[in-house]
Amino acid sequence: MILARFLESLIRQGELTLTDANGVVHRMGDPTTGPIVHIRLHDRKLHIQFWINPRLYVGEAYMNGTMTVEQGSIYDFLDLVGLNTGEMSFGRWDSVFLHLRKLWRGFAQANPASWARKNVAHHYDLSDDLYALFLDSDRQYSCAYFTEPGMTLEAAQEAKKRHIAAKLCLSSEHRVLDLGSGWGGMGLYLARTTGARVTGITLSKEQHRVSQERAKQEGLSDRVDFQLCDYRELSGQFDRIVSVGMFEHVGTPHYRQYFRKVHELLSPDGVALVHTIAHRDLPSSTNPWLRKYIFPGGYCPSLSEILPVTEATGLWTTDIEILRLHYAETLRHWRQRFLAHWDQAAALYDQRFCRMWEFYLAGCEMAFRHQGQMVAQIQLTKRMETLPLTRDYMVEWEAEQADQQRPKRRLKSVG
Secondary structure, three states: OHHHHHHHHHOOOEEEEEEOOOOOEEEEEEOOOOOEEEEEEOOOHHHHHHHHOHHHHHHHHHHHOOEEEEEOOHHHHHHHHHHHHOOOOOOHHHHHHHHHHHHHHHHHOOOOHHHHHHHHHHHHOOOHHHHHHHOOOOOOOOOOOOOOOOOOHHHHHHHHHHHHHHHHOOOOOOEEEEEOOOOOHHHHHHHHHHOOEEEEEEOOHHHHHHHHHHHHHOOOOOOEEEEEOOHHHOOOOEEEEEEEOOHHHOOHHHHHHHHHHHHHHEEEEEEEEEEEEEEOOOOOOOOHHHHHHOOOOOOOOEHHHHHHHHHHOOOEEEEEEEEOOHHHHHHHHHHHHHHHOHHHHHHHOOHHHHHHHHHHHHHHHHHHHHOOEEEEEEEEEOOOOOOOOOOHHHHHHHHHHHHHHOOOOOOOOOO
């Protein structure tokens, strides 16, 4: 069987047992060096599909139930594959498809305003109850910041907002633009913590509705304005611009347009902070299963695709920080929470949807653990002199805010 021979050439760490669609059992690898997983195929077409284009068909087979995991979980299977393949291709045919996707990616990542709205709705306008099952209470749907072992998801997401705010060097006089404001958590945090006036924009009708409700409930409607619009429609000037988890949806053909708009909207002494998933390797293409089922139009760039564009638009890159395993830990929390609420998710949608979402969360975690995915925080200004010459201002503000938010210990009276 060609698929079994192909897998035998890949699996060296851990053990994979494959029961093919003919009932034949194939065992490969070393059970003493990694996860032990047993998968079963229920459709003969998978014998060829997995060999030709595993990045697409493995996820589809798990969703559709034509591949089941008999020992371990889909997480264990993807971990096993990631341990053995890392960032390399899955063989000759996979390399061919990867090359074709690179050639096609200009069209695949085109994201004009009309397409952008549809792409956003595909993912972010799902039931609000779904996201409540696995996100933190502030609905932060981006990489958390784990400053110490054992942090809760809520604490790590609070630390992320604090870390980003420190890089913005904010005051109460500043006007802030939040590009891709999600459910409003970042904008509300900045207004609440610094007194700044915030304008947040999103293309998701559901996120816009929730954001407005939250601003009203917190009594911040006079300082935070959430709008349903595309970034290309904006005008005016802002002292600070923050973009968290939105750049992945811009599309490579629009990078120059995006940063020109940032330059146009940023005041002369302004500061922008772009927080985006990125890839440490050369420019590539989006995983075909992820693009088809989860994030149509999405792409995680290499820094070599971002920095030439910021340079061409005349922006100073004043700080870059790479967050490595922070998103892997974030996804671990999300996946565990989702699995704990599987029945509620199935009641909202169905079992196939739940398997799709499980594969998405597990697969993305593996991408950060084994396949070179990372998060980049890129600070930009128009002028070289806008910010202090050292990073001390970030560290000091962040530490001060963390101390203020830390629960105060009660002192026992003596005597």
